[in-house]
Amino acid sequence: xxxxxxxxxxxxxxxxxxxxxxxxxxxxxxxxxxxxxxxxxxxxxxxxxxxxxxxxxxxxxxxxxxxxxxxxxxxxxxxxxxxxxxxxxxxxxxxxxxxxxxxxxxxxxxxxxxxxxxxxxxxxxxxxxxxxxxxxxxxxxxxxxxxxxxxxxxxxxxxxxxxxxxxxxxxxxxxxxxxxxxxxxxxxxxxxxxxxxxxxxxxxxxxxxxxxxxxxxxxxxxxxxxxxxxxxxxxxxxxxxxxxxxxxxxx
Amino acid sequence: xxxxxxxxxxxxxxxxxxxxxxxxxxxxxxxxxxxxxxxxxxxxxxxxxxxxxxxxxxxxxxxxxxxxxxxxxxxxxxxxxxxxxxxxxxxxxxxxxxxxxxxxxxxxxxxxxxxxxxxxxxxxxxxxxxxxxxxxxxxxxxxxxxxxxxxxxxxxxxxxxxxxxxxxxxxxxxxxxxxxxxxxxxxxxxxxxxxxxxxxxxxxxxxxxxxxxxxxxxxxxxxxxxxxxxxxxxxxxxxxxxxxxxxxxxx
Numbered sequence: 480x481x482x483x484x485x486x487x488x489x490x491x492x493x494x495x496x497x498x499x500x501x502x503x504x505x506x507x508x509x510x511x512x513x514x515x516x517x518x519x520x521x522x523x524x525x526x527x528x529x530x531x532x533x534x535x536x537x538x539x540x541x542x543x544x545x546x547x548x549x550x551x552x553x554x555x556x557x558x559x560x561x562x563x564x565x566x567x568x569x570x571x572x573x574x575x576x577x578x579x580x581x582x583x584x585x586x587x588x589x590x591x592x593x594x595x596x597x598x599x600x601x602x603x604x605x606x607x608x609x610x611x612x613x614x615x616x617x618x619x620x621x622x623x624x625x626x627x628x629x630x631x632x633x634x635x636x637x638x639x640x641x642x643x644x645x646x647x648x649x650x651x652x653x654x655x656x657x658x659x660x661x662x663x664x665x666x667x668x669x670x671x672x673x674x675x676x677x678x679x680x681x682x683x684x685x686x687x688x689x690x691x692x693x694x695x696x697x698x699x700x701x702x703x704x705x706x707x708x709x710x711x712x713x714x715x716x717x718x719x720x721x722x723x724x725x726x727x728x729x730x
Numbered sequence: 731x732x733x734x735x736x737x738x739x740x741x742x743x744x745x746x747x748x749x750x751x752x753x754x755x756x757x758x759x760x761x762x763x764x765x766x767x768x769x770x771x772x773x774x775x776x777x778x779x780x781x782x783x784x785x786x787x788x789x790x791x792x793x794x795x796x797x798x799x800x801x802x803x804x805x806x807x808x809x810x811x812x813x814x815x816x817x818x819x820x821x822x823x824x825x826x827x828x829x830x831x832x833x834x835x836x837x838x839x840x841x842x843x844x845x846x847x848x849x850x851x852x853x854x855x856x857x858x859x860x861x862x863x864x865x866x867x868x869x870x871x872x873x874x875x876x877x878x879x880x881x882x883x884x885x886x887x888x889x890x891x892x893x894x895x896x897x898x899x900x901x902x903x904x905x906x907x908x909x910x911x912x913x914x915x916x917x918x919x920x921x922x923x924x925x926x927x928x929x930x931x932x933x934x935x936x937x938x939x940x941x942x943x944x945x946x947x948x949x950x951x952x953x954x955x956x957x958x959x960x961x962x963x964x965x966x967x968x969x970x971x972x973x974x975x976x977x978x979x980x981x
Contacts, residue, residue: 546952569952587920589927589942594934596927602920628920637914638921640956645907645921646928647943648971649900653929654937654978656896663888669838669853669879670889670896671933676840676847677897678904678925683845685918686905691840692898701797701820705891712974719970720899723963727905 480506481619484535484561485525486552487543488512490590491566493520495543495623498598500525502622509535517592531555539619541566541584550574562612564605568639571632572606582607582616585635586624589646598623604630604638652720655713694724731757732870735786735812736776737803738794739763741841742817744771746794746874749849751776753873760786768843782806790870792817792835801825813863815856819890822883823857833858833867836886837875840897849874855881855889903971906964945975 483505485496492512499507500522509526511534512518521527528534540556542549542565549565556563557577564582565575575581583606590596603624607613613629620627630638653674657667680689693701702721709717734756736747743763750758751773760777762785763769772778779785791807793800793816800816807814808828815833816826826832834857841847854875858864864880871878881889904925908918931940944952953972960968 569956588924589931591931591935594931600923602923604920626920628917630916634914634916637910637959638916640959641907641910641916641918642921642924643943643956643968644903644910645925647941647945647975648906648967649903649925650928650932650937650941651971651975652895652900652903653932654941655899656892657932657937659888659892659895663885665881665885665889665892666879667892667936668933669855669877670893672851672853673839673893674896674900674929674933677901678929680840680842680845681901681904681908682919682922682925684842686901686908690898690901690905692894694898705820705894708888708891712977716899716970716974717894719967720902723967724898724902726963 480504481539482506482508482535482537483539483541483619484509484511484537485541485543486511487541488514488516488518488521489543489545490592491586492543493517493592494588494590494596494598495541495566495586496521496525498623505619505622508537520592534559537561538615539564546570550576553578562607562615564607564616568604568635568642571636572608573632580607580609580612582612583632583635584616584620585630585639587638587642599625602626602628604628604635606631606635655716658713690724690728692724694721695728697725697729731755732790732866733757733759733786733788734790734792734870735760735762735788736792736794737762738792739765739767739769739772740794740796741843742837743794744768744843745839745841745847745849746792746817746837747772747776749874756870756873759788771843785810788812789866790815797821801827804829813858813866815858815867819855819886819893822887823859824883831858831860831863833863834883834886835867835871836881836890838889838893850876853877853879855879855886857882857886906967909964941975941979943975945972946979948976948980 507525540563546567553575562580563578564584568585572583585604587602603620605616607616660667758776789812791814797818804826813831814829815835819836823834836855838853854871856867858867911918
């Protein structure tokens with residue numbers, strides 16, 4: 480049994496705790512959290528502490544706290560002999576500073592505490608300073624996910640940036656679609672199958688191949704006609720996106 | 731049996747022909763196409779003509795050709811007694827000009843001729859000039875889709891614009907993510923589950939509620955750090971999108 484300790488209480492911590500609780504060969508021996516948030520979403524049989532001085536010895540410590548708090552928090556774990564990993568896409572492994580055995584376990588997903596999600600399908604990017612720790616981390620991550628990949632900090636940072644486009648920015652496009660629907664008394668749900676097919680196509684054919692629409696065809700008449708229907712921020716977005724698509728396809 | 735004739739050979743025509751072929755109470759008695767494109771994707775037992783003079787009488791004629799060709803093409807159908815509908819999101823019903831009984835049947839989906847798709851799940855927006863034709867069209871559309879909605883031309887035009895955001899523009903965001911992955915030797919497939927969850931969340935919670943990321947939190951340090959990793963068009967997109975998200979959440 481690999482003894483693991485989880486530090487955190489946010490969205491990632493909730494899902495990791497659940498996945499680790501169900502994993503073979505892993506014993507979640509303790510959880511650390513400063514406060515009481517999401518308490519009802521964690522298994523009460525896992526001992527909880529808010530006292531860093533009461534942390535047990537374990538083979539793996541998993542830090543699942545806010546990105547910008549990771550470097551300062553890691554100092555509290557400098558004395559431990561176990562492998563210490565954080566779970567952030569954008570924080571370099573070396574930000575774990577004084578920690579003796581450093582690593583990263585980054586689950587590439589957008590977690591919500593209250594949404595069920597099958598962790599075995601979540602791709603996990605791992606990194607460790609020492610080869611033996613990488614092997615340990617790989618075995619550990621493989622108990623919760625079927626998709627474990629090694630990725631250095633520099634690559635992970637760019638993957639995280641790609642995820643901003645794939646998640647934050649695409650969602651913002653959905654939000655604009657919803658806004659247009661709401662303003663015109665149209666149910667946003669009408670776009671559901673189209674949105675699902677957009678993702679399926681992008682993954683099957685690749686998004687460049689899957690691109691369609693007036694900007695793709697460089698159909699300036701339709702682009703201008705549609706732009707005239709919009710104003711303010713929506714118009715700026717429409718123009719910027721259309722220009723970008725046109726320039727990438729019609730040069 | 732409702733006798734229907736399909737005019738066209740593109741992506742929409744391929745999927746409509748398949749759906750109509752499987753529909754109860756519909757007989758696809760003829761198909762019109764100028765050329766031979768996608769011929770192998772249509773049921774050969776449906777008589778095909780390229781001669782407008784040879785068009786049969788039918789209860790419904792479905793025009794599935796390019797948007798900008800619809801008005802001129804409709805003139806060829808001015809003498810028929812059946813209901814004539816086009817399938818475009820952006821073309822007003824009145825663009826069917828001299829046609830006697832006008833209507834629209836707009837399937838809200840991105841069709842590819844060679845991708846299988848269950849038409850019964852595709853939302854279909856319908857419109858007709860006369861109440862009795864709307865009833866006929868509703869019954870007709872309901873044989874191929876479980877999700878039939880009445881929508882006037884003005885609303886449909888805005889829905890089509892919303893679809894540009896939900897499909898064309900979100901796909902362009904996926905394309906930028908793929909580009910960043912490719913440039914950094916990272917498999918784009920790592921983002922698959924995240925992209926799928928993005929759509930699921932947007933549809934479950936609404937995209938505004940589902941929005942996350944540094945721009946949402948107005949975390950200027952991270953926004954600037956990420957922007958510095960990009961150049962050219964990617965940088966412009968990152969800045970425009972981040973500014974737009976910030977301004978919509980942090981005013």
